[in-house]
Amino acid sequence: MEAVKLIRLGWSTRKVALHFGFNQSTIVRWVRRAPFDGRKVIPTESSRPWHHPHELSVKMVRTILEYRYKYRRGAEVLQFLLAKDGYETSLSSVKRTLRRNGCTYPSKWKKWHKYSPRPIAEKPGILVEIDTQWDGLADRRLYVYTLLDVCSRWAHAVQSLHINTHTSLRFVRGAQSIAPFKFQTLQSDHGSEFSKWFTTQIGARDIAHRHSRVRQPNDNAHVERFNRTLQDECLRYIPRSLKSYQKEIPEYLDWYNKKRPHMGLNMKTPTEVMRSY
Numbered sequence: 001m002e003a004v005k006l007i008r009l010g011w012s013t014r015k016v017a018l019h020f021g022f023n024q025s026t027i028v029r030w031v032r033r034a035p036f037d038g039r040k041v042i043p044t045e046s047s048r049p050w051h052h053p054h055e056l057s058v059k060m061v062r063t064i065l066e067y068r069y070k071y072r073r074g075a076e077v078l079q080f081l082l083a084k085d086g087y088e089t090s091l092s093s094v095k096r097t098l099r100r101n102g103c104t105y106p107s108k109w110k111k112w113h114k115y116s117p118r119p120i121a122e123k124p125g126i127l128v129e130i131d132t133q134w135d136g137l138a139d140r141r142l143y144v145y146t147l148l149d150v151c152s153r154w155a156h157a158v159q160s161l162h163i164n165t166h167t168s169l170r171f172v173r174g175a176q177s178i179a180p181f182k183f184q185t186l187q188s189d190h191g192s193e194f195s196k197w198f199t200t201q202i203g204a205r206d207i208a209h210r211h212s213r214v215r216q217p218n219d220n221a222h223v224e225r226f227n228r229t230l231q232d233e234c235l236r237y238i239p240r241s242l243k244s245y246q247k248e249i250p251e252y253l254d255w256y257n258k259k260r261p262h263m264g265l266n267m268k269t270p271t272e273v274m275r276s277y
Contacts, residue, residue, distance in 0.1 A: 121150035125181035129223035154270040159245035
């Protein structure tokens, strides 16, 4: 904007380019795009190219849109109909053409999610992540509920033959009864075992419940990593049976929370971290 001001005061674009050390054509573009309302920021243009060597022809784009208005079907069906009529184009090209021309309509059955702000885990209990994992057996599945505090990395896990909202609530009650801190916010994925009934029951116990974003497993990265650790350091070395899990998981958790050094905690244990709060 300082360069633009000098141009508006009467300096030539060549003189301003030499003064600031920029290319003259750059100065010309800045002058053309600079606002006149006193703002000190020149909007940045997108680096997206206007054309591509393999872009669809104007005729092909028009044909895709005509098929859309004629058949009122999705991209997959339109791509099939186009190929049937002798038009060669990829499915991604059809989807991209519909999106760029505003021809994608959201389904009235689609569930839109609203996410509350993620709390900052400054103390134990502020943000506790919860999840489930399962092991395939010959006759039935064996599930494991897992829970981890983001601040202290204190973890809890319980085996189960079934997962549902009632089992989830019992798991949280059991974890809270032995946790050395109060749960303030629970974060889970959108599994059926963490549905609205679970949210209501948790809220009645003064515990907030928020969901991670859809198809964003990194939102629950801490408990997902604990799931992997539990598999690698405990479950893979024991028989896959409810009796074995009932015996080995509590023993592993005692070691995990009290004796195992954590790189993410500067080689401290979760118990040592909690003592500082």
